[in-house]
Every structure is written in structure tokens, then in C-alpha cells.
Amino acid sequence: MITRRRANGDDPIGMVVDELLPRLRERGARTERVGLIGWSMGGYGALVLTRRLGAARTAAVVASSPALFASYEDARSxxxxxxDGAADFARNDVFAAPGALKGVPLRVDCGASDPFAAMARRFRDRVHPAGAVGAGCHDAAFWRSRLRPQLAFLGHRLGGA
Known part of the structure; x- marks a missing residue:
């Protein structure tokens, strides 16, 4: 099972799957299929969460400037x-199992001057998502400039969920 449980006990993926989604469902929200969006490490987290939920539960994912690293050493620097270590990195490496994202509509945007641009390009070459690497860097101005089309991407796919 894909998890992101940390050595200190924190488990953000588990919190979403085991706590947030059930609470939303208890309050009447439709949670059979969800859309995910994240920026930077949150973009990476959205991709990891998609692997956990699978295509049956994930209507669409947007990763904006996802924090993707070529190696544990790069992440650590x-x-x-x-x-938590090299094993944690390997367990949660979205490049290791791109097939786990098959069938999920993806959008990946990144600024060409972003420190994650090279890895975003590499990821885009593997999974061929919507979105683009364009002008901008790793900041709120870039993320705001992409937010409207990203929300439209999610809304379009959630509309039929």
C-alpha cells in the first residue's frame, strides 16, 4: 500500500484517505471520486495520493511545480x-511506477525558471499530461497565473464524476 507515513508518525496521505474523505462523506459530500490539486511538495503529494487512490477514485489531478527529485541525494540537498531516508524516497518515487497513474487525467504545469523544471519535463515526457512548462518560476505569481485553467481542468472532469 502506498503511504507517506513518516518516521515521526505523521501520515499526510493516510490523513486524507482515512480521516478527511470519511468526514466529508459523513457530511454529505460525494467522495467516491475526487479531484486533487497541489503546488510544489503538494503537487508531488497529489501524485502520490493518486497512486494510493487509483484511477477508480481519482477523477483528475493537477500538479503545479511538483517537487520532483532525481534522487534521494537531490531531495536531501x-x-x-x-x-526520512533513501528507502522512504524509493517507496514514494512517482517515477518508479508511472503506470499507477494510468487512466487518471493529469495536468502538470511548471515554470521554465523553476528549480523543478527539468524534473517536471522528465515526468511530462513519461506520462504526457495536459499543461505545460512555460514562463515563470517557483512562486505564487506563476501558480496564480495557472490556477484558472487548472480549476477548469478539474471541474470539467469532476462534473461527470
């Missing part, structure tokens, strides 16, 4: 707390 950018943010020493991003992964």
Missing part, C-alpha cells in the same frame, strides 16, 4: 526533512 534541497530539503533534508522531505524524506
Amino acid at each position: 534541497a530539503n533534508p526533512r522531505a524524506f
Whole structure:
């Protein structure tokens, strides 16, 4: 099972699947199929969560400037707390199992001047999502500039969910 349980016990993927979605369902929300959106590490997290939920439960995913790393060492140099170790990185490497995203409409956007642009291009070459690598960098201005089409992408796919 895909999880993102950390050594300190924090499990953001588990919190969404085991706590948030059931609470929303209890309050009348339709949670059989969900749309996901995230920026930076949240974009990476949306991709990991998609692997956990699968195509049957995921209507669409948007990853904006996803924090994707070529190796554990690269991740550690950018943010020493991003992964608990090399095994945690390997378990949650979205490049290791791109087939797990098959059947899920994806949109990946990244600024060409973003430090994650090279990895976003590599990911885009593997999974061929909507979106683009275009002008911009890893900041709120870029994310705001892409938000309207990203929400339209999600809304279109959730409308039939």
C-alpha cells in the first residue's frame, strides 16, 4: 500500500484517505471520486495520493511545480526533512511506477525558471499530461497565473464524476 507515513508518525496521505474523505462523506459530500490539486511538495503529494487512490477514485489531478527529485541525494540537498531516508524516497518515487497513474487525467504545469523544471519535463515526457512548462518560476505569481485553467481542468472532469 502506498503511504507517506513518516518516521515521526505523521501520515499526510493516510490523513486524507482515512480521516478527511470519511468526514466529508459523513457530511454529505460525494467522495467516491475526487479531484486533487497541489503546488510544489503538494503537487508531488497529489501524485502520490493518486497512486494510493487509483484511477477508480481519482477523477483528475493537477500538479503545479511538483517537487520532483532525481534522487534521494537531490531531495536531501534541497530539503533534508522531505524524506526520512533513501528507502522512504524509493517507496514514494512517482517515477518508479508511472503506470499507477494510468487512466487518471493529469495536468502538470511548471515554470521554465523553476528549480523543478527539468524534473517536471522528465515526468511530462513519461506520462504526457495536459499543461505545460512555460514562463515563470517557483512562486505564487506563476501558480496564480495557472490556477484558472487548472480549476477548469478539474471541474470539467469532476462534473461527470
